[in-house]
Amino acid sequence: MKGVRLSKGARAGALLFGFAALIGLLIFGVAGYLRTSPPTVSVGASSSGSVNLVMQTDGAVGVGPHPSWVGYFVQDASGAWHQTTLIQLPQNTDVHVTLYEYDSGGNLRNSVWSQVAGTTGGVAYINGAAESVVNPNTNTGNGIAHTFNVPALGINVPMYGVSGSAKNFCNTGPCNTSQAHNTITFTFHTGGAGTYRWQCFVPCGLGYLEGNGGPMQSLGYMAGFLKVV
Amino acid sequence: MARFVLEDSRSEEAGKSALVKILSVWAVVSIIGMALVWFVLGPHLAPGTMTDQAQGAQFDIKFVSTLVVPVLLFVWFFFGYSIMKWRVRPGEDGTLPAANLSGNSKAQGAWYVITTTLVLGLAAFGTYFLIAPAGAGGGEGASPIWTPGTTKLLQVQVIAQQWRFTYRWPQFGGMETTGIELPVNTEIEFNVTSLDVIHDFWAYQLGVKADANPDYNNVAYTKTLATGRFTVRCDELCGIWHGAMYNYGTVVSQQQFEQWATNMEQQNASVTKLLPKYSLTYTPSYSGAGGGYYNTSVDPNANL
Numbered sequence: 233m234k235g236v237r238l239s240k241g242a243r244a245g246a247l248l249f250g251f252a253a254l255i256g257l258l259i260f261g262v263a264g265y266l267r268t269s270p271p272t273v274s275v276g277a278s279s280s281g282s283v284n285l286v287m288q289t290d291g292a293v294g295v296g297p298h299p300s301w302v303g304y305f306v307q308d309a310s311g312a313w314h315q316t317t318l319i320q321l322p323q324n325t326d327v328h329v330t331l332y333e334y335d336s337g338g339n340l341r342n343s344v345w346s347q348v349a350g351t352t353g354g355v356a357y358i359n360g361a362a363e364s365v366v367n368p369n370t371n372t373g374n375g376i377a378h379t380f381n382v383p384a385l386g387i388n389v390p391m392y393g394v395s396g397s398a399k400n401f402c403n404t405g406p407c408n409t410s411q412a413h414n415t416i417t418f419t420f421h422t423g424g425a426g427t428y429r430w431q432c433f434v435p436c437g438l439g440y441l442e443g444n445g446g447p448m449q450s451l452g453y454m455a456g457f458l459k460v461v
Numbered sequence: 462m463a464r465f466v467l468e469d470s471r472s473e474e475a476g477k478s479a480l481v482k483i484l485s486v487w488a489v490v491s492i493i494g495m496a497l498v499w500f501v502l503g504p505h506l507a508p509g510t511m512t513d514q515a516q517g518a519q520f521d522i523k524f525v526s527t528l529v530v531p532v533l534l535f536v537w538f539f540f541g542y543s544i545m546k547w548r549v550r551p552g553e554d555g556t557l558p559a560a561n562l563s564g565n566s567k568a569q570g571a572w573y574v575i576t577t578t579l580v581l582g583l584a585a586f587g588t589y590f591l592i593a594p595a596g597a598g599g600g601e602g603a604s605p606i607w608t609p610g611t612t613k614l615l616q617v618q619v620i621a622q623q624w625r626f627t628y629r630w631p632q633f634g635g636m637e638t639t640g641i642e643l644p645v646n647t648e649i650e651f652n653v654t655s656l657d658v659i660h661d662f663w664a665y666q667l668g669v670k671a672d673a674n675p676d677y678n679n680v681a682y683t684k685t686l687a688t689g690r691f692t693v694r695c696d697e698l699c700g701i702w703h704g705a706m707y708n709y710g711t712v713v714s715q716q717q718f719e720q721w722a723t724n725m726e727q728q729n730a731s732v733t734k735l736l737p738k739y740s741l742t743y744t745p746s747y748s749g750a751g752g753g754y755y756n757t758s759v760d761p762n763a764n765l
């Protein structure tokens with residue numbers, strides 16, 4: 233007995249359909265990728281030759297596809313907050329960073345990251361006080377929430393956490409300065425043009441393997457790029 | 462007419478003289494080729510000659526590459542000769558009577574003996590040089606069997622963490638650095654471990670490559686022989702920044718190294734105090750946010 237043979241037209245149709253499905257899948261994938269790519273916030277050069285970069289770290293960003301993930305917001309020139317870790321900076325410029333840290337902390341997996349490095353003067357100001365080594369065991373035991381680390385620029389800035397039981401603890405972002413926070417300020421120099429990756433060294437990906445999955449591996453949360461142009 | 466050509470060029474006599482021709486040209490070209498690979502290409506082969514282990518690796522690659530030359534050339538020459546001499550020419554029908562095909566036990570035997578010797582010889586060579594020279598720069602596990610014949614070792618602990626390497630120096634107060642410098646003409650003992658997933662410490666120009674496993678101390682040896690820059694790369698896929706998990710180190714004079722290490726020890730004194738006691742492994746006992754940290758009894762998740 234011979235199997236059912238499709239007519240030429242039917243076969244061509246099936247082929248076309250398969251092809252269309254494949255293209256559709258591709259477009260879906262690319263669009264999905266583009267949709268989830270966080271925006272780049274550009275920090276333009278000021279007249280004084282230095283720029284201000286204002287960021288906040290929240291225990292839960294509260295927006296986007298993963299509202300419960302820990303992550304960053306970056307302020308643009310108009311003062312609006314964007315949930316992203318992609319930052320464009322001018323080259324050979326001093327960048328004055330202000331970081332509002334709203335997350336709770338713990339100990340570092342590797343205490344070597346308690347040292348401030350790569351900043352002007354080798355210090356970061358935590359709520360106004362200059363620190364070169366941040367002891368996770370001080371600051372009433374709230375530990376280190378995150379570290380801002382740019383390997384290629386040698387930058388490492390540990391951020392004290394706030395108490396998770398603070399009265400006005402920010403449970404979901406974007407947070408504002410009326411809520412419990414630490415203000416960390418420091419300055420670094422951008423040097424030449426290039427794209428520099430940055431990450432956090434506190435394994436803060438809650439519920440992921442070794443704490444290093446999820447937000448730790450996702451742009452817009454705990455992984456990012458400084459695009460120096 | 463066509464049949465004459467066939468029979469003539471495929472007779473036993475013709476075959477022998479062809480083989481002699483192939484072999485004599487092959488021998489001459491092979492010797493030249495082997496000399497070129499050994500003397501001209503050899504010194505440029507990976508991974509260079511910065512350490513004894515790198516030298517060893519380069520020697521192995523040079524040796525095998527040189528041996529490959531005659532094998533490769535024989536195959537090429539035989540094919541080349543066959544195509545030129547024994548191809549079907551215009552006017553020939555190209556079919557070969559079955560009677561003309563015959564076995565040649567001598568040729569077969571030679572083939573078996575030569576290939577078996579080559580393969581087994583290379584296996585023995587590889588096995589010997591993989592282990593005998595103090596582990597050939599590979600990670601030998603926690604209790605290495607092949608050790609360098611000296612106890613004067615500079616110990617460098619390599620700590621892999623997603624996604625950077627840091628280095629601890631038990632002979633310099635247990636300090637931990639993000640960079641690595643090494644003194645020349647010194648036997649180095651690398652103690653490689655990880656604080657999270659599996660990484661791999663691959664110091665290319667040093668001829669050292671050892672997996673970094675959590676809760677495990679993987680030992681590798683090398684002796685620095687020349688100054689210069691080397692690259693350290695992670696060679697186990699370990700997450701988003703795996704491709705960016707590299708840094709550069711330098712082999713410097715012993716005096717320069719002493720200076721660097723002493724400077725670092727002073728610079729890092731305040732952070733060294735915060736580090737856990739030097740240990741061959743560190744146990745990150747928690748996963749999840751805060752992730753745990755190493756070698757301490759404090760629960761990092763207590764505040765969460």
Ligand SMILES: [Cu+2]
Nearest residue numbers: 378432436454
């Ligand atoms: Cu973090």
Ligand SMILES: [Cu+2]
Nearest residue numbers: 660695699706
């Ligand atoms: Cu790695």
